[in-house]
Amino acid sequence: MQPILEMQNITKTFPGVNALENVNLTVMPGEIHGVVGENGAGKSTLMMVLSGVYPHGSYSGDIVFEGKPRAFHTITDSEDVGIIIIHQELALVPLLSIAENIFLGHETGRFGVIDWFEAYARSKELLAKVGLHENPNTLIESLGTGKQQLVEIAKALGKKVKLLILDEPTSSLNERDSDALLTLLSEFRGHGIASILITHKLGEVLKVADHITVLRDGSTVGTFDCRASKVNEDLLIKAMVGRELTDRYPARNATIGEPIFEVKNWNVFHPQHQDRKAIKEVSLNVRAGEVVGIAGLMGSGRTELAMSLFGRSWGQRITGEVFIHGKKADVSSIPNAMAAGFAYATEDRKTYGLILIDHIKHNITLANLGAVSKRMVINDIEEIAAANKYRKEIGIRSSNIYQVTNNLSGGNQQKVVLSKWLFAGPDVLILDEPTRGIDVGAKYEIHSIINTLAEAGKAIIVISSEMPELLGITDRVYVMNEGSIVAEMPAQEASQEKIMRAIMNSWEH
Amino acid sequence: MVDVAAQEKKPAQIAKSNDWLKFIQANIRDYVLLIALLAIMIFFQFTTNGTLFMPVNMTNIILQNSYIVIMALGMLLIIVAGHIDLSVGSVSGFIGAMSAVLIVQMKLDPLLSAVACIGLGGLIGASQGYFVAYHKIPAFIVTLAGMLIYKGLALAVLGGASVGPFPKEFQLLSSGYVPDLFAFSIGDKPFNLLAMLIGIAVTGLLIWGNLKERANQKKHDLAEEPEAIFWGRNLLIAAGFLGFTYLMASYKGLPNVLIVMFALIALFMFMTTSTTFGRRVYALGGNLKAAKLSGINTERMNFWIFTIMGMLSGLAGLIFAARLNVATPKAGLGFELDVIAACFIGGAATTGGVGKVIGAVIGAFIMGVMNNGMSIMGIGIDWQQVIKGAVLLLAVFMDNYYKQKQG
Incomplete structure (x- = not known):
C-alpha cells in the first residue's frame, strides 16, 4: 500500500540550534500514527513544517503527500490538500456559535452573503459525525473543553480532511472525554482518514495507535509497529530519553543548611475557570544553599505554581501557607512577596521579564529602585555603578549598559533578567526555565551563577523542561503532573526514566 | 572563562573613531x-x-x-x-x-x-x-x-x-509680569534688566548642569557625544535662551x-x-x-x-x-x-x-x-x-x- 504521507530527511534549523535533523515520518492511509518524545524533541516543529507554518524553503527535505511532492507556503496550502492540524490551544472564537466557527474562513454562500440555512444543516451533519449532540447555534464559550475539541474536529471534517493532526488533544480533557475522542479517531480509520496523534500520554497512544514514531533531540529514534510486535511503555520511555549525559555541568560545592523556604498545602484555582483546580495540595521545602528542581511536562502546572506563590500573580481562590526562615510570610502581593525576600524570574523573558524598549541599566534596577534612590530621587552615579557591577559579574555582553535589551541575544537577555533579581537581593529565588532558548556557552555561565547563589546560602528552585539540566544542577527534584507533586527524589538517585515513570504512573491512578 | 566584554572596545574609543555624522544619525530623532x-x-x-x-x-x-x-x-x-x-x-x-x-x-x-x-x-x-x-x-x-x-x-x-x-x-x-526692580533703558526704550538677569542666571544653570552631567559621563566612560557637538549644542541653548529673554526684556519682561x-x-x-x-x-x-x-x-x-x-x-x-x-x-x-x-x-x-x-x-x-x-x-x-x-x-x-x- 502506498503511504498517504512521507516526510523525508526533514532538517530545520533556527539560529544556533538544529531543531530537526533528518527526521523521517511515514503515515499509511487510514492509520493512527502516534508521535511521542520529550519536551523540545521536535514534535511541534515537525508538525509546523508539515502544515506550512514554516514555509517550504525554510527547511530542507521532502514532503510527499498522496504520492506527490508538496511545497506548502501557508497553512491554507496544506489545508487545501486535506491536512488539518488541531492545536493544543484550541483556535475557536468563544463568542461565536458552533456553526459560525465550523465555517469560519470558508463560509457557505455566494458573493460574501452567508447562507445560514446551509451552514446550519451542514453543521448538524458534521456534529452528528463526531457524536456531538448540540444545537449549531450554541455559543462556543458555553461548551466544555471536551466538546470544544469535538467542534474542532467537526470543523476539520468540514474541510474534507484526509490527514488529521492532533497536538496533545487530551491534555485538558477528563478520562471520559479522552476515551470518547480516541474512539472517534478509531472510527475515522474506517472512513480512510489518517490521524497523527502527538501526546505525552503513552498509555493512550499505545491503546489506539497502529504505528508510533519516537523523536529525540530533533531526530527520529525509530518507528514501532504496534500490531506486528509487542510495544510497551518501557520500550517507548527508553527510546525517548535514551541519551547519554554529554552535557557538562559546573562542579557544585554549596553547604546545605536549614530549610528556609516552605510551602504547605498550596491550592490554586484557574483564573478563568472558577471551579478548575489547577494546583492541588502542593507542599515543598528548600534549604539554604540548596538547588531544588521541579520536573514535569508542559502544562503540568510548574509555572502556575511558581507564579501563584509569587504575590498571587496567577490564579484565584488561593489557599495554603508559605514560610520563609521559619516564619509565616505574607506573599499576598508582589511587593509583599519581594519584601519577604522572595523573587521569581520568569520563563518568558520577553513578555514578563524585560522592558524590551529600555536599556540594560533601567532593566537591572527596576525591581529595587529604592536601593539607588533617596526620597524618590534616583542617584545616577549609584545606579550606573550597580548596573556596571552586574554587567561585569554576570557577564552581560554588550557595548555598555545603555544598550536596549531588545537588541541583546537570548542568553544576554536572560542574564539581564537574572541581574534584576539578584539586585533585588532575595533569599529565595525561583528560576523558571532559566536556560530556555539560549546557547550552550551561556547555559554553562547561568549554571555557574546558580551555583554561586547557592554557595551564598540562597534557596533556589529551578523549573526546567530539560531533564539532563535538572539532574545536572540540582540537589533534589520534585516531579509535578497535573497540578500535583507526584514524586520527590534526591538528584543522585533520580534519572530521566524514573521521572518519566513517576509522571506516567500518576496518570494511571 | 575568557572575559569577552573586556576585549570589546570601550565606548569612548568607539565614539572617537566615529565621525560626527554617525552620532547625529543615531540621535537624529532628538534633534x-x-x-x-x-x-x-x-x-x-x-x-x-x-x-x-x-x-x-x-x-x-x-x-x-x-x-x-x-x-x-x-x-x-x-x-x-x-x-x-x-x-x-x-x-x-x-x-x-x-x-x-x-x-x-x-x-x-x-x-x-x-x-x-x-x-x-x-x-x-x-x-x-x-x-x-x-x-x-x-x-x-x-x-x-x-x-x-x-x-x-x-x-x-x-x-x-x-x-x-x-x-x-x-x-x-x-x-x-515679574516687576522690574531697575529703571533701565536702552536708548529711549525701557529694558527689563531683571528679566535679562534671570535669563542669564537660568542659562548659566542649564549649562552648568550639562557640564556636570558630561563630567559624570566621562568619569564612567559613557560620554558618547563628540566634544564639538556637545559644545555646539550648549552654545545653541545659550544663544536661544539669551535671545529669547532679550526679546522678552525689551517688551514688558517675563x-x-x-x-x-x-x-x-x-x-x-x-x-x-x-x-x-x-x-x-x-x-x-x-x-x-x-x-x-x-x-x-x-x-x-x-x-x-x-x-x-x-x-x-x-x-x-x-x-x-x-x-x-x-x-x-x-x-x-x-x-x-x-x-x-x-x-x-x-x-x-x-x-x-x-x-x-x-x-x-x-x-x-x-x-x-x-x-x-x-x-x-x-x-x-x-x-x-x-x-x-x-x-x-x-x-x-x-x-x-x-x-x-x-x-
Whole structure:
C-alpha cells in the first residue's frame, strides 16, 4: 500500500540550534500514527513544517503527500490538500456559535452573503459525525473543553480532511472525554482518514495507535509497529530519553543548611475557570544553599505554581501557607512577596521579564529602585555603578549598559533578567526555565551563577523542561503532573526514566 | 572563562573613531524636532514680514500656549503610561467656570479659590484615575465620559452665560509680569534688566548642569557625544535662551505665567528622568506585565498619573479664564486635541513607554507657532486646521520612519 504521507530527511534549523535533523515520518492511509518524545524533541516543529507554518524553503527535505511532492507556503496550502492540524490551544472564537466557527474562513454562500440555512444543516451533519449532540447555534464559550475539541474536529471534517493532526488533544480533557475522542479517531480509520496523534500520554497512544514514531533531540529514534510486535511503555520511555549525559555541568560545592523556604498545602484555582483546580495540595521545602528542581511536562502546572506563590500573580481562590526562615510570610502581593525576600524570574523573558524598549541599566534596577534612590530621587552615579557591577559579574555582553535589551541575544537577555533579581537581593529565588532558548556557552555561565547563589546560602528552585539540566544542577527534584507533586527524589538517585515513570504512573491512578 | 566584554572596545574609543555624522544619525530623532521648530519659526518670520520675532508677538505666543504646554506635561505622563485623556479640555473649562463662580459670584478670596480649583481638578483626575486603575476601564472610555460630563457641568454652573470680569489679582496670573526692580533703558526704550538677569542666571544653570552631567559621563566612560557637538549644542541653548529673554526684556519682561510654565517644565523633566516615580511610569508603559512582576504597584501609579493630569487641567483652566478675564461655557473646547497632538508631534508613542517632556513642550510650541504665524498671515481657520492635521500626520510618519530605519 502506498503511504498517504512521507516526510523525508526533514532538517530545520533556527539560529544556533538544529531543531530537526533528518527526521523521517511515514503515515499509511487510514492509520493512527502516534508521535511521542520529550519536551523540545521536535514534535511541534515537525508538525509546523508539515502544515506550512514554516514555509517550504525554510527547511530542507521532502514532503510527499498522496504520492506527490508538496511545497506548502501557508497553512491554507496544506489545508487545501486535506491536512488539518488541531492545536493544543484550541483556535475557536468563544463568542461565536458552533456553526459560525465550523465555517469560519470558508463560509457557505455566494458573493460574501452567508447562507445560514446551509451552514446550519451542514453543521448538524458534521456534529452528528463526531457524536456531538448540540444545537449549531450554541455559543462556543458555553461548551466544555471536551466538546470544544469535538467542534474542532467537526470543523476539520468540514474541510474534507484526509490527514488529521492532533497536538496533545487530551491534555485538558477528563478520562471520559479522552476515551470518547480516541474512539472517534478509531472510527475515522474506517472512513480512510489518517490521524497523527502527538501526546505525552503513552498509555493512550499505545491503546489506539497502529504505528508510533519516537523523536529525540530533533531526530527520529525509530518507528514501532504496534500490531506486528509487542510495544510497551518501557520500550517507548527508553527510546525517548535514551541519551547519554554529554552535557557538562559546573562542579557544585554549596553547604546545605536549614530549610528556609516552605510551602504547605498550596491550592490554586484557574483564573478563568472558577471551579478548575489547577494546583492541588502542593507542599515543598528548600534549604539554604540548596538547588531544588521541579520536573514535569508542559502544562503540568510548574509555572502556575511558581507564579501563584509569587504575590498571587496567577490564579484565584488561593489557599495554603508559605514560610520563609521559619516564619509565616505574607506573599499576598508582589511587593509583599519581594519584601519577604522572595523573587521569581520568569520563563518568558520577553513578555514578563524585560522592558524590551529600555536599556540594560533601567532593566537591572527596576525591581529595587529604592536601593539607588533617596526620597524618590534616583542617584545616577549609584545606579550606573550597580548596573556596571552586574554587567561585569554576570557577564552581560554588550557595548555598555545603555544598550536596549531588545537588541541583546537570548542568553544576554536572560542574564539581564537574572541581574534584576539578584539586585533585588532575595533569599529565595525561583528560576523558571532559566536556560530556555539560549546557547550552550551561556547555559554553562547561568549554571555557574546558580551555583554561586547557592554557595551564598540562597534557596533556589529551578523549573526546567530539560531533564539532563535538572539532574545536572540540582540537589533534589520534585516531579509535578497535573497540578500535583507526584514524586520527590534526591538528584543522585533520580534519572530521566524514573521521572518519566513517576509522571506516567500518576496518570494511571 | 575568557572575559569577552573586556576585549570589546570601550565606548569612548568607539565614539572617537566615529565621525560626527554617525552620532547625529543615531540621535537624529532628538534633534529633528528642535530643527523643525526653528525652521517653522524662520519660515513664518519671512512670511509675516518679521512680525513673528517681534517682542510683543513672542510674548503673545507664550501667553497663548502656556495652558496647552502645561497640560501637555501631564498628558505626556499619561501617554507614556499607555493611556489617553480626552477630558482635559472639558475639565479645564469646568474649572475655569468654577473659578468664576467662586471668585466673581461668591466673591471669595482669589488665591484661596485658585488653590481650591486646582484641588478640585485633582479630585476630578483622581476619580477618572480610579476607574482606569482599579476597575480596568480603558482610559479612552473613562475620559470620553469625563469629556461629556465636565462640558455639561461647565454649562450648568455658568447657567449658559459668560461670567466675569475677574478681580485684578486674579488677572495677574495671565496678564501680569515679574516687576522690574531697575529703571533701565536702552536708548529711549525701557529694558527689563531683571528679566535679562534671570535669563542669564537660568542659562548659566542649564549649562552648568550639562557640564556636570558630561563630567559624570566621562568619569564612567559613557560620554558618547563628540566634544564639538556637545559644545555646539550648549552654545545653541545659550544663544536661544539669551535671545529669547532679550526679546522678552525689551517688551514688558517675563510674564508670570512664563515663570509658572518654566517651573513646571523643569519639575516634570526632573520627575521623568530622575525620580523613581518617573522611571516606573516608563516601565509600566513599556511592559505592564514585566513592571507588575517587578513589584511595581501599577494601579497606584495609574491613579496618580490621572490625578496629576487633573490638577494641571485645573491650573490650565484658571490661566485661560484669567487671560480672557471671563469664564465662558465654550472655554477649553478642543484643547485636548492640541495637547494630545503636542505629545505625539514630540515623539511620544501610542503604544506607551516612549516620550520626553522636552519633546511634548517643543511639540506644543510647533503647534502654537503655526497657529500664530498662520493667523498673522491671514490664513482662515479652515485651512489652518487642514495644515495642522497634515503636520501631525507627517510628524508621526517621520518618527515611525526613523524608528524602523534604526530598529
